[in-house]
Amino acid sequence: MTHTELPVDHEADLKPNLAQHAALLVVVCVIGLVGNTVATENTLIEGIIGLAVIFAIVMIGLILTNVVPLRLPSVAWISLVGIVATLPWTPGNAWVLDAVSHVNFLTLATPCLAYAGIAIAxxxxxxxxxxxxxxxxxxxxxxxxxxxxxxxxxxxxx
Missing domain, CATH: 1.20.5 (Single alpha-helices involved in coiled-coils or other helix-helix interfaces)
Structure with missing residues (x-):
């Protein structure tokens, strides 16, 4: 088999790296912050703190996806980090729960679902x-x- 006959994984080229994931998450957080501030009675600072905690959980999960040799989808690692961060015996879990409670998850889902609806390949x-x-x-x-x-x-x- 020559070099030209080797299969090419085009989807691997399209996957964002960690820095691109962080930039995309910042955009989603800003959109979510606007929706959270408008749609709820939470203050801007409460929303920023809650979204920063969610951002940190997601980034730790994405780092684990790339570092840990056990191949799990990133959503599994992100979920595990979120679960561990909120377990009763985890130090600071009450603060994490309080910070995240000020984020309305429906306002986070709306821009994601809108993007999914218009992102046609x-x-x-x-x-x-x-x-x-x-x-x-x-x-x-x-x-x-x-x-x-x-x-x-x-x-x-x-």
């Missing part, structure tokens, strides 16, 4: 082109069913 566009009009019908039915199902469950339990 070239491959997904090609799939939509080759699938034709049938995928549009399926999408409409799935969205309608999800909405009706959610409304039914909400009406039933709320």
């Amino acid at each position: 070239r491959r997904e566009i090609e799939i939509a082109k080759t699938s034709g009009w049938k995928i549009f019908i399926v999408a409409i039915l799935v969205m309608t069913g999800t909405y009706i199902g959610s409304a039914f469950v909400a009406d039933l339990f709320l």
